[in-house]
Amino acid sequence: MKRIEAVVRPEKLQDVKNALVNIGATGMTLEDVRGFGRQKGQTSTYRGISYTVEFLTKKRLVLVVPDDQLDLILQTVTSAAATGTIGDGKIFVSSVEEAIRIRTGETGEPAL
DSSP states (O other): OEEEEEEEOGGGHHHHHHHHHHTTOOOOEEEEEEEOOTTOSEEEEETTEEEEEOSEEEEEEEEEEOGGGHHHHHHHHHHHHOOSSTTOEEEEEEEOOOOBOTTTOOBSGGGO
16 A cells, blocks of 8 residues: 655645546545745735745645555646646655554555
């Protein structure tokens, strides 16, 4: 099993969610996060005054998926979240040793 953490633009969240639902992905967790990457924030002007927003608002989706679905889900998230500009986000993949469904006690992939 793999854990996927995708940090995406807030305006792309619905596109990513819809794309994942369309391919049959079940279950995801969503978090509001703030941070910066290579762009190191964003400079804006409001009423003639420049200011810098150092931490940009993003959305983080967390999914745990069977190994055989990993490539499809990565391709789906990448294509749905992309705008082609700096700040589109990142995807991180890590291994999951175990999953347990609390209600039934199921373990492993059936618990997903």
